Structures are given as C-alpha cells and as structure tokens.
Amino acid sequence: MLFSINWAKDFINISDEAEAIAKNLTMVGFNAASVEHLGREIKGIVIGQVLEIKKHPNAQNLRVVSVDIKEKILTIITAAQNVKEKDKVVVAVEGAVLAGGKEIVKKDFMGVISEGMICSAEEIGLDDHGLPQEMREGLLILPADAPVGDDFKAYFPLEDSVIEFELTPNRADCFSILGLTREIAAFYDYKLQYPSIKLKEEGKEEINKKIQVSIKDTDLCFRYIARVIEDIKIGPSPLWMQRRLQACGVRPINNIVDVTNYVMLELGQPLHAFDYDKIKGKEIIVRRASKGETITTLDGKQRELNEEMLVIADKERPVAIAGIMGGEDSEIKENTKTVLLESAVFYGPNIRRTGRALGLRTEASLRFEKGLDPEIAMLACERACQLIEELGIGKISKGYIDVYPVIQEKVRLKLDHKKINRLLGTNISLDKMAEILKKLNFEVGGENGELYVIPPSYRRDITCIADLAEEIARIYGYDNIPSSLPSEISTVGKTKKVHRIKSRVEELLINNGFSEVYNYSIINPRKLDMIRVPEGHPHRKVISIINPLSEEMSVLRTTLLPGIIDVVKFNINQKAEEVKIYEIGKTYHTESLPLKELPEEKTRLILGMFGSNIDFYEIKKVIETLLAALRIRQVKFKRAGYYALHPGRCAEIYLNDYLLGVAGEIHPDVAENYELEGKRIYVAELDFDLLVEKSDEVIRYTPLPKFPPADRDLAFVLDENIEVADVIELIKETAGPLLENIEIFDIYRGEKIPEGKKSVAFSLLFRSYERTLRDEEINEIQDKIIKAVEEKFSGKLRES
Structure with missing residues (x-):
C-alpha cells in the first residue's frame, strides 16, 4: 500500500517527517518497506504566459516563443506544436533542475539564444497518461x-513523500489513505477530520424512476448502493487528482474512472461506474452466474463463469464480475452521457475464489477479498458524487438506492483489564486502556468498573479479548512492556513421528488441491461385492458388529475403497467437474473368525481423483511427490492386477520388498455397480503405517559439485511387455556409482519400429565428485549398458 503524506494532510494536521512516520507506524504493527520523496530535486520552475510565437529564422521545425514570467520576458526555443499564444505554461529558468537531475542553461539554437525551457509533464516528474493527446506529445x-x-x-x-507499507491481510481497513491516517492520528493523538459532504443533486429525475436494484444472493452481497449522474462530460481529471493517483501507483484514465479510483484509495471502498444507457431494462440484479455464462471484461478477454461466481447483471446479461472487473459492454467511454455509480460490499472469500479461478486480480478485488466494512459504502458513494459535482463532471440525480438486506451486528466485548495485563505482562490501569481504545475509535461504556468495548464497524478483525490486548499493547508501546522470564517451569512439547508425518502428508495433499473426507469405519458388507473383492481374499474377513443399527452399518471395514468411491460419486452427482479427495483412516483385520482377540488396526491413506484432466499418470505423480517429500526412496511401480481396478491401468507400489499399496483406475464393473458408467475414477490406497516407518525426517546436505557432468542419450527398441522400470534398474546396476541421474525422455511406437516393439529413450547423467570424467571411461560404461540391455531384455540400440 502506497501512502501519500500530502493526501493524509486532508485528514490530520501532521508535521512530522515521512521517515519518522514510517518508523512510528512500524512500531505499531505496520511495516514500512520504503520512503520515496517525489519532486524534491526539482527547482527553479515558474508559471509563465505565452505572449508571442514566431518561426525560427534558421530552423524549419523550431519556434521562438516569448514567455512572460512576471519578472521578465524570456525567449525560449521549442519544437512543440501544441502551445499557442496566451497559454499558461511551466517554465524552467536558467539554473533550474528538472526530473532526473537535468540542469537548465542558456543555449544557442542556430543563432537564437534560448533562455530557459517550457516543460512537458514528464520533465517535471508527472506521468502524462491521463492528459489529452496533444499534451502527451507536447508541452x-x-x-x-x-x-x-x-x-x-x-x-x-509537485512535492510529496510516499511510504510503502506492507500490510497484513487482517487489516483490510488500512488499505486506504484514511485507514492509515487513523492509525497515525491514534499514535500522535491527533484529531481526525472526516470529509464534509453535502450534495446539490441537480439532476432532472429521481433515481427510482431511472433504475431498480435487487440482490438475489444476499450471502455473497451484503449491501448495494446506486447513484445516477447525468450530463456527464468525459475528459481528463485535474492535475492535482492525477498527481495523487500516480503517487499511489494508479494511472489516470479519465475523470469518471479517476474519481472512482481516487475514492477507493482515499476511503478503501472500491466503486464502479457503468454507462447507464447500456444497462438493459434499467435494472441491476446481483446474482450468481449461470453455468457457462460468459462476459467480456474491460481487458478485452472473454471469460467463462460458473455458478459459484457473483455477477452484476441487467435484465439480459452480466455487466460486471462482482468486486473484480466491469464488462466491456457497459464501459465508460468518451460519448457516455449518464453514469450509474455502484458502491457495494461483497463476501471476501467468494471474490478471492473467483479471482483465482479466472486468473484475474485487481486493486478492487484486493480490497474486497479481505472483507470490507458495509458502513463505509455510503460515505464512499457520496464522496465520489461530491467530487463529480465539484469538478463539474456531471449532475447528481435526486436520491439514491440502498439495498442493505442484513445489517451486521456489532461485536461487544468485556474490557477485563486484569486478564489483559496477565496476557501482556503489564500493569496498565483500566482508565489507560479505555483511553487507548477510544483513540482507536472503539466505543467504551459501562459503570462501576465493569466496562464493555464495541469496535468500530471497520475493525472486523476484533473478535475476542486477545485482540483487545494486542490493540492496547501496540499503542501503549511494545518497548514500554517490561521483559521478564516465565514464572513457572516450562517443558518442551514434542509431537510423535506419526503426527508429524500425518501433518506433512495432509499439508502436501491440500496444497495439491485435495480435500480431506471422513467415512464411517462401519460399512455395509454388500460394498465388498460392489468393489469385486474375491472370495477367500483377506478383505473378506470382516468383523461383524454384535448389535448393528442396520445392515448399512454392520461390519468393520477392511479397506477404505468403498467409502472413497461413495464420496466421489456424491460429488459427481452434485455436478462437480473435478474431484480430489483423501482420507487417512483405520481398517480392521483378523486372521480368523469368529473373533478371538482384538483385531489388528492398520492406518491407510487413500486418494480419489476424477476429472477431464485426470489419468493414471496424474495420480502416480501425486504419489511420487508425496514419497519424495517424505524422503522415501527405492520405490517401484509394477504392472499388476487388483480386484477393484482396471487390469490395464493398475500398478502395485513396492518399497524395496514391501508392498506399499496399489493405484489405478477403478474397474469398469465397479463403475457400473456404483452407477458411474463411463466415468474414469482413479484411486490409490497406501499403507500409511509403512509410510511413517520408512519416512526419513533427517535433511542431508551434499556440497555442490566441483566437476562438470557428462551426459549420454540412449534409445533402445524393446518388446512391449518389458517394463521400463526394470530396464532403469539394470542400467543403474551396470553403470555403478558414476551414474548421477537417469530419466526417460521419449517412448515411441510407429514408423521404423516393428509391431509389438517400442522405442524407449533414456537421458543419463554421469559425474564424479573427485575428478573430471574422461570420454573413454564414459564410453566404456555406455558399452556395458548396451550389452547388458541386449543380453537381459534383447534390446537393440536404436540408431535413428
């Protein structure tokens, strides 16, 4: 967040230097990353008026301009064509310094002395993006x-000091000039002056005759305010507004857009302006998008929406993606005559999910996704209208529309100063705490020593007494809190390996898009038939419940597979296009029935995946990523058959000689039993106890290699039934310790490859950590590899 000191002076009378403000706000929880002083180096520029313009006698493209700067009249040479007589211009006199340190001196231009310079916007440190075209190319x-x-x-x-603050997501109220100024006022004990707003409302009609607003999904939109502005005159915004926008990192566009951006930066409330004449049916509807509905956004891209995304729509189609970006069809353009101004508050998590799904993040969504104060929406709307009236951009229609279906209740907390002092290790009086909270605009009330606190509506992050303690501590001053050792003997807590591994596995899966599910350990025995468990298989030895509630819950599960398929099916039936789920749970096993001793409990991990982009290699990649994170090595995937899985898309996973689990696509018969015909669902069930046992928590480091590697590419023509993993194992054994890495980079079937054969290409990387390898010894190893593959697998080296 870029914070302009000049802008802050609209709210408080502050005289401290920017560096001191940055330091003090850092001490109260707002880290200042940098301080930049704009325009400080520029000097010697004055306002002049053009008196006369003549052609240069010796240069066709130059003009001789006489400029009055009150003290004297200067002769200045310029090539710019946009200046004319009586224009007011910026003049850099002799000795002036411009942006970038350029110093102005008298200069002879082909026989005529130029006594200064008439400046462009860029030369005095201004971005010319929001200026008329003729000024962008001229003075x-x-x-x-x-x-x-x-x-x-x-x-x-022209001069300003800008502080860049690194704000935490919980302080959504501080993503504005006003929000950070409130914090400065609390620290320095300044009085804060809010904008005084009074509108003329000179429009011809009342707003109720021009537009109707309804919110269909009140769980995603908490408030929607609309204003109509007539007789719009689109043009550049004034220079002072452009300067403030640029100081805060926003480029000027035109006066209407600039006003909405100005208010967003000033108050923290994003606004959006629609071309009123392009709103079909003169109605605004805030609703979820329909599946497959599309909108072309302001950046010119067509975006496909889904049912979880909120849109602003008219009678016929969406005109904006709520809280993120407007639509191209309702964009403000030079011929816009009437504007519909929106000030709304949306549900933050939904804005974040929508932005992520569309790959679209804006200054508005940045604020909405953190959660905004519904109470500031009206102030922001009125402030924008005030600026529009003051700048003569348009006339405000009479009245406004304010749809506010659910007014949020205020949080009320007891001010327990004893508990707060225990939390902080301080001895702050109750009165001092109340004084600090009042500085932060908290409402403090009560009597007989029993005080309550109501945070301001914009402090939605204050929910408990610990939050109050933090507010008091940062304003009281962390450096004023005494250091002390704990008064009680403490012990170091440590989690068991199984819990650490479980946390790591869950974190990795969640980061890869998986969601955790829980299923009952008691299942219906008919589920074993549905997943095709053969008679006599250990999974058929199920332990029955003595008094089951029903057949649906009558035996203890021996596999997690039925439950995970049930959950995948449920999600598919709910129109989920992609499913990624996992469960870590117990299975129960016995050697003989009836049960004579307690069953053996085994912890299993099961993954379930479904989607258009999901195949066997996708679930294999997840397993390999998981095993790599646990530092489990020497793992092999072997083609196999498993009762519940497709015979051609199934693999057993071995860790040395231990069977770690199975992975693959569910068998077509299983899919049919679950009424999932045609759906390709992939599952993997792993022995979680073995994962814990074989995982390596020790991080080992090796020095960076000093000697260069040598690489070789080998392609073998092999029989189709030969597993590539076996070939890799043979190559590793034959190559010995100099082989650092081996990868497959191509598997080819087709022209020049006989029927029933395949070409597999390997990339081999050799390296010694003690010396530089010679071609002769690498060639010798290569010849051994070729010979070994030929002898064991009848593989032929592919020449081309």
Missing part, C-alpha cells in the same frame, strides 16, 4: 487561472 498547458510568475511548486503539489 503541459496549465489552467487559465494559473498565476503568472508564481513558483510552480507553490501552485501545484
């Missing part, structure tokens, strides 16, 4: 009332 022309002879820096706020 900066000032308003007609600019006082001739005055120092330009006294006339225009």
Whole structure:
C-alpha cells in the first residue's frame, strides 16, 4: 500500500517527517518497506504566459516563443506544436533542475539564444497518461487561472513523500489513505477530520424512476448502493487528482474512472461506474452466474463463469464480475452521457475464489477479498458524487438506492483489564486502556468498573479479548512492556513421528488441491461385492458388529475403497467437474473368525481423483511427490492386477520388498455397480503405517559439485511387455556409482519400429565428485549398458 503524506494532510494536521512516520507506524504493527520523496530535486520552475510565437529564422521545425514570467520576458526555443499564444505554461529558468537531475542553461539554437525551457509533464516528474493527446506529445498547458510568475511548486503539489507499507491481510481497513491516517492520528493523538459532504443533486429525475436494484444472493452481497449522474462530460481529471493517483501507483484514465479510483484509495471502498444507457431494462440484479455464462471484461478477454461466481447483471446479461472487473459492454467511454455509480460490499472469500479461478486480480478485488466494512459504502458513494459535482463532471440525480438486506451486528466485548495485563505482562490501569481504545475509535461504556468495548464497524478483525490486548499493547508501546522470564517451569512439547508425518502428508495433499473426507469405519458388507473383492481374499474377513443399527452399518471395514468411491460419486452427482479427495483412516483385520482377540488396526491413506484432466499418470505423480517429500526412496511401480481396478491401468507400489499399496483406475464393473458408467475414477490406497516407518525426517546436505557432468542419450527398441522400470534398474546396476541421474525422455511406437516393439529413450547423467570424467571411461560404461540391455531384455540400440 502506497501512502501519500500530502493526501493524509486532508485528514490530520501532521508535521512530522515521512521517515519518522514510517518508523512510528512500524512500531505499531505496520511495516514500512520504503520512503520515496517525489519532486524534491526539482527547482527553479515558474508559471509563465505565452505572449508571442514566431518561426525560427534558421530552423524549419523550431519556434521562438516569448514567455512572460512576471519578472521578465524570456525567449525560449521549442519544437512543440501544441502551445499557442496566451497559454499558461511551466517554465524552467536558467539554473533550474528538472526530473532526473537535468540542469537548465542558456543555449544557442542556430543563432537564437534560448533562455530557459517550457516543460512537458514528464520533465517535471508527472506521468502524462491521463492528459489529452496533444499534451502527451507536447508541452503541459496549465489552467487559465494559473498565476503568472508564481513558483510552480507553490501552485501545484509537485512535492510529496510516499511510504510503502506492507500490510497484513487482517487489516483490510488500512488499505486506504484514511485507514492509515487513523492509525497515525491514534499514535500522535491527533484529531481526525472526516470529509464534509453535502450534495446539490441537480439532476432532472429521481433515481427510482431511472433504475431498480435487487440482490438475489444476499450471502455473497451484503449491501448495494446506486447513484445516477447525468450530463456527464468525459475528459481528463485535474492535475492535482492525477498527481495523487500516480503517487499511489494508479494511472489516470479519465475523470469518471479517476474519481472512482481516487475514492477507493482515499476511503478503501472500491466503486464502479457503468454507462447507464447500456444497462438493459434499467435494472441491476446481483446474482450468481449461470453455468457457462460468459462476459467480456474491460481487458478485452472473454471469460467463462460458473455458478459459484457473483455477477452484476441487467435484465439480459452480466455487466460486471462482482468486486473484480466491469464488462466491456457497459464501459465508460468518451460519448457516455449518464453514469450509474455502484458502491457495494461483497463476501471476501467468494471474490478471492473467483479471482483465482479466472486468473484475474485487481486493486478492487484486493480490497474486497479481505472483507470490507458495509458502513463505509455510503460515505464512499457520496464522496465520489461530491467530487463529480465539484469538478463539474456531471449532475447528481435526486436520491439514491440502498439495498442493505442484513445489517451486521456489532461485536461487544468485556474490557477485563486484569486478564489483559496477565496476557501482556503489564500493569496498565483500566482508565489507560479505555483511553487507548477510544483513540482507536472503539466505543467504551459501562459503570462501576465493569466496562464493555464495541469496535468500530471497520475493525472486523476484533473478535475476542486477545485482540483487545494486542490493540492496547501496540499503542501503549511494545518497548514500554517490561521483559521478564516465565514464572513457572516450562517443558518442551514434542509431537510423535506419526503426527508429524500425518501433518506433512495432509499439508502436501491440500496444497495439491485435495480435500480431506471422513467415512464411517462401519460399512455395509454388500460394498465388498460392489468393489469385486474375491472370495477367500483377506478383505473378506470382516468383523461383524454384535448389535448393528442396520445392515448399512454392520461390519468393520477392511479397506477404505468403498467409502472413497461413495464420496466421489456424491460429488459427481452434485455436478462437480473435478474431484480430489483423501482420507487417512483405520481398517480392521483378523486372521480368523469368529473373533478371538482384538483385531489388528492398520492406518491407510487413500486418494480419489476424477476429472477431464485426470489419468493414471496424474495420480502416480501425486504419489511420487508425496514419497519424495517424505524422503522415501527405492520405490517401484509394477504392472499388476487388483480386484477393484482396471487390469490395464493398475500398478502395485513396492518399497524395496514391501508392498506399499496399489493405484489405478477403478474397474469398469465397479463403475457400473456404483452407477458411474463411463466415468474414469482413479484411486490409490497406501499403507500409511509403512509410510511413517520408512519416512526419513533427517535433511542431508551434499556440497555442490566441483566437476562438470557428462551426459549420454540412449534409445533402445524393446518388446512391449518389458517394463521400463526394470530396464532403469539394470542400467543403474551396470553403470555403478558414476551414474548421477537417469530419466526417460521419449517412448515411441510407429514408423521404423516393428509391431509389438517400442522405442524407449533414456537421458543419463554421469559425474564424479573427485575428478573430471574422461570420454573413454564414459564410453566404456555406455558399452556395458548396451550389452547388458541386449543380453537381459534383447534390446537393440536404436540408431535413428
């Protein structure tokens, strides 16, 4: 968040230097990353008026301009064509310093002495993006009332100090000039002056005759305010507004868009302006999008929406993606005559999910996704209308529409100063705590020593007494809190390996898009038939419940597979296009029935995946990633048959000689039993106890290699039934310790490869950590590998 000191002075009378403000706000929880001083190096520029323009006698493209700067009349040479007589301009006199440190001196231009320079916006440190086209290509022309002879820096706020703050997501209220200024006021004990707003409302009609607003999904939109502005005059915004926007990292566009951005930066409430005449049916509907509905956004891209995304729509189609970006069809353009102004508050998590799904993040969504205060929406709307009236951009229609279906209740907390002092290790009086909280605009009330606190509506992060303690501590001053050792003997807590591994596995899976599910350990025995468990298989030895509630829950499960398929099926039936789920749970086993001793409990991990982009290699990749994170090595995937899985898309996973689990696509018969015909569902069930046992928690480091590697590529023509994993194992055994890495980079079947054969290409990397390898010894190893593959697998080296 870029914070302008000049802008903050609209709210408080502050005289401290930017560096001191940055330091003090860092001490109360707002880390200042940098301080930049804008325009400080520029000097010697004044306001002048063009008196006369002549052609240069010796240069066709140059003009000789006489400029009055009150003290004297200067002769200045320029090539710019946009300046004319009586224009007010910015003049850099002899000795002036411009942006970038350029110093102005008198200069001879082909026989005519130029006594200074008429400046463009860029030369005085301004971005010309929001200026008219002629000023972007020429000189900066000032308003007609600019006082001739005055120092330009006294006339225009060219100098400013900008602090960049790194804000935490919980402080959504501070993503604005006002929000951070409130914190400065609390620290320095300044009085905060809010904008005074009074509108003329000179529009012709009342708003109720021009637009209707309804919120269909009140769980995603908490408040929607609308205003209509008539007789719009689209053009550049004034220079002072452009300067403030640029200081805070926002480029000017035009006066209407700039006003909405200005208010967003000032108050923290994003606004959006629609071209009113392009709203079909003169109705705004806030609703979830329909599946497959599309909108072309302001960036010119067509985006497909889903039912979880919130849109602003008219009678016919979406006109904006709520809280993120408007639609191209309702964009403000040069011919716009009437504007519909929106000030709304949306559910933050939904905005974040929508932005992530669409790959779209804006300054507005950045604020909405953190959760905004519904109470500031009206202030922001009125502030924008005030600026529009003051700048003469348009006339505000009478009245406004405010749809506010659910007013949020205020949090009320007891101010228990004894508990707060215990939390902080301090001895702060109750009165002092109340004083600090009042500085932060908290409402403090009560009597007889029993006080309650109501946080301001914009402090939605305050929910418990620990939050109050933090607020008191940071304003009281962390450096004022005494250091002390704990008064009681403490012990070091440590989790068991199984819990650490479980946390690591869950974290990795969640980071890869999986969701955890829980299923009952008691199942229906008919589920074993549905997943095709053969008679006599150990999974058929199920332990029955003596008094089951029903047949649906009558035996203890021996595999997690039925439960995970049930959950995948449920999600598919709910129109889920992609499913990634996992469960870590117990299975129960016995050697003989009836049960004579307690059953053996085994912990299993099962994965379930479904989607258009999901195949066997996708679930294999997840397993390999998981095993690598646990530092489990020497794992092999072997083609196998498993009762519940497709015979051609199934593998057993071995860790040395231990069977770690199975992975593959569910058998077509199983899919049919679950009424999932045509759905390709992939599962993997792993021995979690073995994962814990074989995982390596020790991180080992090796020095960076000093000697270069040598690489070789080998391609063998092999029989189709030969497993590549066996070939890799043979190559590793034959190559010995100099082989650092081996990878498959191509498997080819087709032209020049006989029927029933396949070409497999390997990339081999050799390295010694003690010396540089010679070609002769690598060639010798290569010949051994070729010979070994030929002898064991009848593989032929592919020449081309």
